[in-house]
Amino acid sequence: MASSPLAKTPFDIDAALVAIRPAIAPYPKAAMFALAELGYNTPFQQLISCIISIRTYDEVSLPLSCHLFEQASTPAEMVQLTPSAIAHLIQTSTFAEAKAQQIWDIAQRVCTEFGGDLPCDYDVLTSFKGVGPKCANLALGIACQQPRISVDIHVHRVTNRWGYVATKTPEKTMKVLESKLPARHHIAINELLVPFGKHICTGDRPHCSTCPVEPMCQQVGVVRSR
Incomplete structure (x- = not known):
């Protein structure tokens, strides 16, 4: 009691x-912090990993993020994959197909609008479809050291x-x-x-x-x- x-x-x-x-x-450390310790600590990588983790256990999402980034770790590399290829790489995540399209769309926008480098900007991150304060703040805190x-x-x-x-x-x-x-x-x-x-x-x-x-x-x- x-x-x-x-x-x-x-x-x-x-x-x-x-x-x-x-x-x-x-x-085990929280997945996003563990991911950063493995070297995946850019704003893009942290944001994408957070998307993968939505409604998915850390024990599943962390290795999935690593598996995806072994194939494509930058926006320029990610857009070379198809959404279906991304979905295959993260297939054990919940809503894998929807997340894969979202990931590809973000990578494309980063390439076309920001020269392939996702800025440490809250308004930019939350402008992406499906990205709310939780993922935006987590990415900005870990990757950009902003107090969020x-x-x-x-x-x-x-x-x-x-x-x-x-x-x-x-x-x-x-x-x-x-x-x-x-x-x-x-x-x-x-x-x-x-x-x-x-x-x-x-x-x-x-x-x-x-x-x-x-x-x-x-x-x-x-x-x-x-």
Whole structure:
């Protein structure tokens, strides 16, 4: 059972993120950050990989992205493939055919409008069909080191469970975090909370007994824990 919030120490986001880093060390990194460590860290590669990852597990999307980039890692190389060839390379991703057409269209626009080099520009990234704030911010944060927040279901759930925000949707969580979270943490919040949310602060029966953040976590909505 969750402990009483009355016994909690004041929440400290700096201390929470410091404590989380060693706790998640045994687990796989969030896919986009793992991809960057493998050398696929351009804005184009990060954006395309994020598209592949939509509604697809990291364990599937990460090797698919690597497989695709081994064949075509730049916009100029990508447009030499057909959408059907791209779909074949990412076929185990959800909605592979639709994503393949989207990837090809982005590569073509980058080649024709930006000389083959995708700029670090939020308005440009979100002008592509199907690219929303989550993927745009993640690509700009990792590839361009811009202080941007990408909120997925893990970031949304964990920050609400902490009591750090009180929102109903990931989109609203992003807006609150943009104004509340110190800019120095904008990139790291996704890097840390994705594996933390997958393996420690899980959706069902989180591992509260061994969680380093438990003393200050309000455990909002936690009915059962481990």
